[in-house]
Every structure is written in structure tokens, then in C-alpha cells.
Amino acid sequence: MGRLRKLRAISAVALAGGVAATLAGGATALASPSAKSVARASSSAPFVVADSSSVQKLDPDIITNFLDFQSLGLIYDTLVEENPKLQVAPDLATSWTFSNGNKALTFQLRKGVKFDDGSTFTSADVVASLKRVQAPKTGDASASFISSLSKVVPEGPYAVKLVLSHPDVSILEGLTSLNLAMLPAKAIANGSIAKKPDGTGPFKFSSWSPGNSFTVVRNPSYWGGKPALSTIKIETVPSEQSIASALQAHSVQLGLLTEPQVATHLPSTYKVQKVLSLSYRALMLQDKTGPLANVNARRAIACATNRKQIVGDAVFGQGVAVGPVPLGPFASNPVSSLCPTQNISMAKSYLKAAGMPNGFSFTAITSTDLDPTSSAQAVAMQSQLAQAGITMNIQNLAGDAYIQDWLKGNFQAAFAENGADPDPYVMYGRYFGTGANLGVPAGYSSPALQKLILQGDEAASTPVQTKLWSSLSANLTNNAVWIWLFDAFNYAAVAPNVHGFSLSPVVGTSLQALRSTTIS
Amino acid sequence: MLLGIVRRIVSMAVTLFGVAVVIFVVLRLLPGNAVTASLGVSSGLLTHAQLAALNHFYGVGEPAVQQFFSWLGSTLTGNLGISLASREPVSTLVGAALPITLELALASMVLGILIGVGFGMIGALHPGRWQDDVGQGVSVVGLAIPSFVIGTGLVTFLSSVFHYFPASQGYVSLLQNPWLNIQQIFFPALTLSLGIGAAIMNTTRAAMLEVSGLNFARTARGKGVSTRVLVWRHLFLNALVPVVTMSGIQLGYLLGGTVIVEQIFVLPGLGRLLVTSINNRDFPVVQTITLIFATGFVVVNMLVDVLYTIIDPRTRR
Numbered sequence: 082m083g084r085l086r087k088l089r090a091i092s093a094v095a096l097a098g099g100v101a102a103t104l105a106g107g108a109t110a111l112a113s114p115s116a117k118s119v120a121r122a123s124s125s126a127p128f129v130v131a132d133s134s135s136v137q138k139l140d141p142d143i144i145t146n147f148l149d150f151q152s153l154g155l156i157y158d159t160l161v162e163e164n165p166k167l168q169v170a171p172d173l174a175t176s177w178t179f180s181n182g183n184k185a186l187t188f189q190l191r192k193g194v195k196f197d198d199g200s201t202f203t204s205a206d207v208v209a210s211l212k213r214v215q216a217p218k219t220g221d222a223s224a225s226f227i228s229s230l231s232k233v234v235p236e237g238p239y240a241v242k243l244v245l246s247h248p249d250v251s252i253l254e255g256l257t258s259l260n261l262a263m264l265p266a267k268a269i270a271n272g273s274i275a276k277k278p279d280g281t282g283p284f285k286f287s288s289w290s291p292g293n294s295f296t297v298v299r300n301p302s303y304w305g306g307k308p309a310l311s312t313i314k315i316e317t318v319p320s321e322q323s324i325a326s327a328l329q330a331h332s333v334q335l336g337l338l339t340e341p342q343v344a345t346h347l348p349s350t351y352k353v354q355k356v357l358s359l360s361y362r363a364l365m366l367q368d369k370t371g372p373l374a375n376v377n378a379r380r381a382i383a384c385a386t387n388r389k390q391i392v393g394d395a396v397f398g399q400g401v402a403v404g405p406v407p408l409g410p411f412a413s414n415p416v417s418s419l420c421p422t423q424n425i426s427m428a429k430s431y432l433k434a435a436g437m438p439n440g441f442s443f444t445a446i447t448s449t450d451l452d453p454t455s456s457a458q459a460v461a462m463q464s465q466l467a468q469a470g471i472t473m474n475i476q477n478l479a480g481d482a483y484i485q486d487w488l489k490g491n492f493q494a495a496f497a498e499n500g501a502d503p504d505p506y507v508m509y510g511r512y513f514g515t516g517a518n519l520g521v522p523a524g525y526s527s528p529a530l531q532k533l534i535l536q537g538d539e540a541a542s543t544p545v546q547t548k549l550w551s552s553l554s555a556n557l558t559n560n561a562v563w564i565w566l567f568d569a570f571n572y573a574a575v576a577p578n579v580h581g582f583s584l585s586p587v588v589g590t591s592l593q594a595l596r597s598t599t600i601s
Numbered sequence: 602m603l604l605g606i607v608r609r610i611v612s613m614a615v616t617l618f619g620v621a622v623v624i625f626v627v628l629r630l631l632p633g634n635a636v637t638a639s640l641g642v643s644s645g646l647l648t649h650a651q652l653a654a655l656n657h658f659y660g661v662g663e664p665a666v667q668q669f670f671s672w673l674g675s676t677l678t679g680n681l682g683i684s685l686a687s688r689e690p691v692s693t694l695v696g697a698a699l700p701i702t703l704e705l706a707l708a709s710m711v712l713g714i715l716i717g718v719g720f721g722m723i724g725a726l727h728p729g730r731w732q733d734d735v736g737q738g739v740s741v742v743g744l745a746i747p748s749f750v751i752g753t754g755l756v757t758f759l760s761s762v763f764h765y766f767p768a769s770q771g772y773v774s775l776l777q778n779p780w781l782n783i784q785q786i787f788f789p790a791l792t793l794s795l796g797i798g799a800a801i802m803n804t805t806r807a808a809m810l811e812v813s814g815l816n817f818a819r820t821a822r823g824k825g826v827s828t829r830v831l832v833w834r835h836l837f838l839n840a841l842v843p844v845v846t847m848s849g850i851q852l853g854y855l856l857g858g859t860v861i862v863e864q865i866f867v868l869p870g871l872g873r874l875l876v877t878s879i880n881n882r883d884f885p886v887v888q889t890i891t892l893i894f895a896t897g898f899v900v901v902n903m904l905v906d907v908l909y910t911i912i913d914p915r916t917r918r
Contacts, residue, residue, distance in 0.1 A: 291694060
């Protein structure tokens with residue numbers, strides 16, 4: 082009996098080692114969460130923004146990641162910006178005028194603006210910034226926005242004239258991109274841009290831990306007035322479920338979300354804001370060979386598609402069906418001039434007209450690495466097309482394999498998430514314009530379309546632009562060039578003690594409201 | 602024994618060279634390169650001149666053999682290169698992440714051994730009784746439920762019920778804030794330790810049961826040796842070899858397990874850096890981290906072999 086007791090005692094010691102140590106840390110760790118929460122909310126603590134992505138580069142000319150635009154948008158300004166209504170508005174340029182038949186654009190620059198290094202912003206910085214964008218070694222993918230720019234001429238310290246090779250009204254929209262941010266000429270000359278951001282925006286660069294966090298501090302000499310928040314830390318929280326947990330633990334004040342299943346299930350104490358993203362989902366078609374070369378076969382696909390159901394299946398109804406121009410002053414309305422809603426009998430008629438009354442089959446590529454919803458979109462559309470007798474095979478590819486095939490046009494159809502812009506020329510000049518950079522993946526070209534795009538780019542008056550861009554939408558949907566599907570929401574979950582923040586749909590300025598945000 | 606260690610070190614070097622070759626080849630077989638990984642489909646917008654400049658900048662198109670030996674030579678001289686994505690030195694990135702993963706691995710291992718050896722011994726000393734059943738239950742949970750499910754469940758439960766998620770405040774080191782650091786490491790370590798503990802527990806239990814039925818154990822009991830001495834000196838020491846083996850194997854796998862757990866618990870360790878770097882086709886970082894993981898694995902295996910000779914002198918021959 083005594084031996085048994087001793088055995089138990091030994092067992093207890095061993096178990097104590099395993100379990101007591103395990104529980105002790107946890108139990109004591111749980112002791113004071115509320116005290117911690119209060120500490121985080123104090124004014125001296127940084128304002129923490131959580132995102133599942135991380136800041137990947139510091140050079141605004143070469144960034145492509147959404148969070149890079151948002152983060153560096155707090156530091157840098159552009160000549161002109163898009164306001165929340167997606168209209169071009171003054172930023173470092175206070176006004177502008179087109180002249181010489183839209184072949185010259187003159188900007189009047191804001192005075193009294195200083196870079197973080199203390200130097201004054203002048204026309205020399207504009208010249209140096211735009212030259213840097215155009216230099217091949219910079220590798221700025223947005224250089225195509227200013228491909229018409231042949232010369233930048235300073236007209237005194239606070240005015241600059243852009244001389245264009247051909248009439249190009251859309252260059253103004255292109256200049257809103259943060260890839261064309263205004264940088265100090267001195268920093269460009271000494272090559273420090275990629276290491277230490279130096280802008281004229283409301284916040285100044287403080288620190289960057291690649292993959293983990295990016296911190297900015299208030300710029301007291303910001304030309305738009307001193308921001309209320311002293312420090313903003315953009316923290317990488319790799320999964321959106323963990324962002325929701327961090328919000329509930331009061332560790333972050335603002336969570337940036339894209340997954341509707343996370344955003345719509347947060348406790349009601351959090352204010353969840355949503356805006357349509359500046360991107361759209363479409364089924365891109367290679368229209369040169371096979372059954373998809375037949376316009377009526379493509380039209381059959383367009384009419385068999387039920388966009389509303391795809392929105393329901395892919396993003397839980399958290400999006401809207403869109404046409405070629407998803408938002409802004411020239412938004413496509415209706416979303417398709419051919420079949421705005423699903424029409425199976427019309428689809429079958431088009432199949433007959435195509436000489437394929439029994440349907441046809443094709444293969445569509447997706448990549449859940451690049452767009453997690455693409456597989457759900459494809460499955461939903463597969464069953465819809467089957468109702469008309471069209472067989473769509475689905476091939477899911479790894480991200481890089483998809484990119485390679487996409488760039489080479491090595492696909493019949495591709496589910497894609499493409500960037501949108503309020504200016505249809507910026508959106509589609511690259512795909513369907515004359516000498517388009519992305520003409521191969523676009524898979525379609527026609528002189529009529531090229532002419533429309535060119536006319537839209539050159540048109541100076543809004544009524545003319547509206548008419549031309551409306552014709553563009555009709556041309557694209559009538560010919561079922563691609564099948565435009567939907568635009569999903571982006572979300573911002575805001576802690577209850579945060580005031581004055583509103584999420585903007587504009588990529589580069591979506592966090593700009595932080596300059597007037599306060600925390601109680 | 603010394604000769605054995607030297608042999609081991611040589612074989613370790615050969616293994617690591619093999620790992621370096623394999624990871625180098627595998628990375629180059631993946632579609633895409635640093636330019637497309639960096640710009641995605643936007644790389645289609647580049648002009649030929651831009652693309653040529655970027656290819657030159659990222660070293661795309663250089664002969665693979667030249668790239669390999671250039672990288673290997675630099676690595677051996679301590680120069681790990683520059684990250685293609687962030688343009689930061691690889692040594693800086695890895696230097697910041699490595700201590701976090703090491704701390705997590707160590708804490709997980711300690712917890713795993715405590716849980717595994719503790720429950721394993723109790724189960725072996727009370728076979729078929731409720732104490733054994735509890736241990737078996739813990740073992741089944743640890744083995745059957747993947748660490749990412751346990752981790753996600755823990756994070757969701759603690760944050761929604763207790764508003765508690767210390768790691769989301771941003772990682773702090775043990776020196777900066779010891780108390781917060783312990784809280785940040787404890788739960789991911791607990792998550793990883795359940796799987797490790799379960800494997801060690803089963804090994805400990807089986808080994809203890811096996812040795813307790815051997816002649817020397819019966820003799821010791823017959824001689825009236827005290828239970829404490831019987832369990833710790835005779836049974837446990839003789840059961841230690843398979844337990845150490847299993848612990849070594851688990852430590853190797855643990856390094857891989859940190860990849861997922863660091864993602865869930867927001868720890869900026871090597872695992873998270875590896876995932877980000879693979880996505881960015883950041884070859885210098887991926888190669889370095891893979892080599893570190895491989896080195897950790899072979900070093901642990903070597904240490905286990907050395908430990909055998911200490912635990913069981915018969916293996917020195």
C-alpha cells in the first residue's frame with residue numbers, strides 16, 4: 082500500500098511538471114486583459130492598423146501590392162489625386178489646364194510644401210520624379226500611364242508644363258497613381274528612395290520591419306494641417322481570422338479585411354465600413370482560336386451567365402454585378418447591353434446562330450493563390466453554362482503558373498481579378514488600345530474598339546466622354562469580348578473608440594482619412 | 602567516440618550540400634521569377650527596356666550553375682546576400698526572425714517533453730486504469746487534431762471570450778518585456794507541444810512497460826529497491842533511449858510546424874518569413890532559411906547520437 086502511495090506521488094510530480102507548468106503561464110496570462118486594453122487605447126500608444134498582407138517595398142514607383150499603396154499613400158503625395166467620388170482633385174498641383182489641342186498640360190504647384198528632409202517642393206522635383214518613372218531601370222509598370230509624355234518643362238519654381246506626343250486627356254487620371262508620386266530630386270539623385278521614404282504627405286516614415294510592421298509618425302509641417310494621430314503602426318496579421326481576434330482583444334484599432342465571412346461576423350460593437358474595391362472579376366476569353374473565336378458562341382456564354390448567383394456563391398452576396406466599367410462617372414449601365422441577366426433561351430439561340438446547337442466545350446483557368454474566390458466563381462458558372470449545353474472545364478493553377486500562362490495568352494478562358502479605374506482609357510487602353518501592352522492576354526482586338534478608345538482619350542468634354550465610354554461598354558459586351566462578372570467589397574473594421582475614419586475606394590488614398598482620425 | 606563525431610560532422614556537411622543543391626534546383630523549377638513574383642500580371646505592362654533592366658537587376662537569366670556556386674561561396678564566407686523583395690540583407694531578416702523561432706521551438710519542446718514524459722510514465726505505472734485513459738485521451742487529441750486547428754481554436758476562444766490575444770500587440774523580445782514575451786510564446790508553444798507530447802507519451806509509455814517486465818526490474822523489485830529508485834534509476838533510465846530518439850525526431854519536425862503556428866499566432870519568426878519569401882520568389886532568403894532548418898535537423902540528430910553514448914555506454918562500441 083505504501084509503495085503504491087509512493088508511486089502515485091512520483092506520478093504526481095511528473096504530471097505536475099507537464100501540466101502545472103502548462104497551465105500556470107496561461108492562467109496568469111489571462112489575469113489582466115482589461116488593463117492591457119486600456120493601455121492600448123491611451124494616447125501615447127500607436128494607432129494600430131492590421132492587414133493580412135505586409136508592406137513589401139518602400140519605393141513608391143515600383144510598388145504593386147495593395148497595402149504598399151495604402152501605407153506609402155500616408156507619406157507621399159501626387160500632383161493630382163482621386164477624391165472619394167473618384168473625381169480628379171488637386172493635391173500638390175492646385176490647378177491645371179490643357180492647351181495646344183490637349184497636347185500640353187500645365188500644372189500650378191502648391192507653395193510652402195516641404196519634404197520630410199526639410200527641402201521645399203518645386204517644379205524641379207516634378208521633373209526629376211517623372212523622369213525617374215520613365216527611366217527603364219526604375220521598372221515602373223505605371224510608366225505606361227504617361228507614355229505620351231515627351232518632355233517636362235519647368236515654368237518657374239511653381240509651375241510645370243507636360244508636353245505630350247499626342248492629345249491625351251487621360252494622362253491626368255494616370256497622374257493620380259502613387260506610382261507617379263512626387264519625390265525629392267535630391268533623394269532621387271543620391272538613390273535613397275528605396276531605403277528611406279521622403280515625401281510631403283501627412284505622415285513621415287519611422288521604421289519598417291519587412292514582413293511584420295511599418296510605422297509612420299505625424300508630419301507636423303504637413304501642408305494640409307497637423308494630423309491628430311501621433312503614430313500609426315501597420316501590423317501584419319497573416320490571416321483575417323486572426324485580425325478579427327486581434328480586434329476583439331483590443332490590440333488593433335483598425336482592421337482591413339477582404340473576406341466577407343470574417344467582416345460580416347464581427348461583434349456589433351465594431352463599426353464595419355465597406356466600399357466597392359477598385360478591381361473587378363471577369364472571365365477573360367481568348368477570342369482568336371477554337372469555339373471562342375465565334376462571336377455567337379461567346380454571346381451564348383454571356384447570356385447563360387447568372388452574375389447574381391456568382392456573387393452569392395463566391396463572396397456570400399457581398400458584391401455587385403458590374404459591366405466593363407465597374408464604377409465612377411462612366412460606370413457601365415446596364416452591366417451588359419446583351420444579356421444584363423441570365424437568359425438561357427437567348428443563349429441557346431446564340432448557340433444555334435454559332436452553328437453549335439448542341440453546345441461546345443472550353444477550359445477556363447483559375448488560381449486560388451491569386452484570387453481565393455476564383456474557384457467558387459468557376460464552379461458556379463460551370464453549372465450555369467451547363468444549362469445551355471456549354472461545358473466549361475476548370476483548371477486551377479498555382480499563382481506563378483497562372484501568371485505565366487496569362488501573360489502569354491496561353492489559355493482559352495481565365496478567371497481574373499483586374500484593376501479598375503474611373504477612367505476607361507486607363508483601364509482598357511492597355512488591353513484593347515493601339516499597341517496595347519497587354520494585348521496578348523486580352524485576346525481580342527478590333528479597329529472599331531481601338532478607335533473608340535483613342536477618341537475617348539482625346540475627348541476633352543465630359544458629355545462627349547460619357548457618350549464614347551458608353552459606346553465602349555456596349556461594344557465590349559455586345560461582342561462578348563470578356564464576360565464581366567462582379568465587384569466585391571473591401572472592409573474596414575473600426576474599433577468603437579475611433580472617430581472620423583472613413584474608408585475610401587481609392588487605392589492610394591484609402592487610408593488618407595487617418596490624417597483626420599481621432600481616438601478617444 | 603571522437604572519430605565517430607568527426608564522421609558525423611563530415612556526413613552532416615555532405616547532407617547539407619545535398620539539401621542546398623535540391624532546394625536550389627527546386628526553386629528554379631518553379632514557374633515564374635523574381636520579376637513576375639514582384640509585379641504579378643503587371644509585369645506585362647513593362648516595356649522591353651524596362652524588363653531587360655529588371656532582369657539584370659534581379660539576376661534573372663544568369664546561368665544556374667554560376668548562380669549556385671556564387672551563392673554557395675558567399676554563404677560559406679558568411680555573406681548571405683540581399684533579399685530580392687525588400688533589398689535588406691538576408692542576414693538582417695534571418696537574424697531578426699531566428700531567435701523567435703528558436704524560442705518557440707525550445708518552449709514547445711520543453712512543454713512537449715513535460716507533457717509526454719509525465720503522462721507516459723503515469724500511464725505506464727497505471728496501465729489500463731483511469732490515469733492511463735486520461736493520458737491516452739490527451740495523446741489521441743494531440744495526434745488526431747492538426748496544430749492549425751488547435752491554434753485557430755485557441756486564438757478564437759481566448760480573443761472572443763477573454764479579449765486576450767497577446768501576440769497581436771506586435772512581438773516583443775524576452776529582453777524588452779519578459780512578461781509579455783512569455784505570454785506571446787506560451788500559447789503557440791502549447792499548440793505545438795500537444796502533437797510532440799503525444800508522440801513522446803506513447804513512446805515513453807511503451808518503453809516503460811517493456812522494461813518494467815524485464816528480469817532486472819523484477820530482480821530489483823524482489824531485492825526490495827524503493828519505488829522511487831526503481832522508477833527513476835532502473836526503469837526510466839533504461840527506457841530513455843527510445844524517448845530521446847523520439848524527442849530528437851520531433852524537434853526536427855517542430856521546425857516545420859512553426860511555419861503554420863507562426864502564421865496563426867502572428868509571430869514574425871523564420872516560418873512566416875519563409876512563407877512570404879516563397880511567395881515573393883525571394884530565392885536568397887528561401888535558400889538560407891531552408892539551410893537553417895536542415896542544419897537544425899541534422900545537428901539535433903547528431904546530438905541525439907551523442908546522447909545515446911552517454912545514456913547507454915554499450916552504444917560507444
